[in-house]
Amino acid sequence: MSLLRRVVRPMLAAPFIIDGLDAVLHPSRHVEKLERVLPTLEKAGAPPVLTSDAVMLTRATGVVSVAAGIGLAAGAAPRSSAVVLAALNLPLALVNHPVWAIEDAAARAEAVSGLARAGAVGAGLLLAAVDRGGRPSLGWRIRNSRRQREAMAAAYSSAAARG
Structure with a gap:
């Protein structure tokens, strides 16, 4: 892993870990923010499970945020x-x-x-999601392997025809 990735991934994950921990340990402030937008969510047709227990939803979101943030920061399934x-x-x-x-x-x-x-943080996360660390994609590896097999088969058949 490059030095840039070692520095940037934890920095990108830090706000999610901090806010997630706060949501798990002290959900009241997060619930207040959620309750301000609940009427809009209900008008938009949000499922009742989202609006029924705001504290549980806040804590569950916090747990997911912390787990994914730690995964990104540590480089485990980044x-x-x-x-x-x-x-x-x-x-x-x-x-x-x-x-x-x-x-x-x-x-x-x-x-x-x-x-x-x-939005900028979301864009950075999407960039991190497609970052393969310099390794080629699976699609490229499959196409390259196929081309190599075809080239080897052509070389074998050419050699067999000559000799």
Whole structure:
């Protein structure tokens, strides 16, 4: 693993680990944020399981966030961990920065800025999800293996025809 990956992955995972631990240990602040957007979620047709027990949902999200964050930071299944965090990042960004629900111009500008930051983190997570550490993709390896077999077969048949 390159030095850049050793530094960047833990930095990218740190906010998710910290916020996840806070959600597990002290869910009340996170539940308040969720309850502010619950009417919108219900109008959008969110399943009742999401709106029935906000504390359990907050803690479960926190556990997933911590587990995936540690996986990304430690380099254990970093691509899968980055996908999980990217998928988790979108709803968390919308809950933490509900631009549509804010009427004050200054608070709305702050929420838009926070949403843009969350989008940037999500983009970084997607980049981490497709990072193969310089190794070729499975598709390339399969195509390359097929080409090599075909070239070897052609070389054998050419040699057999000559001799």
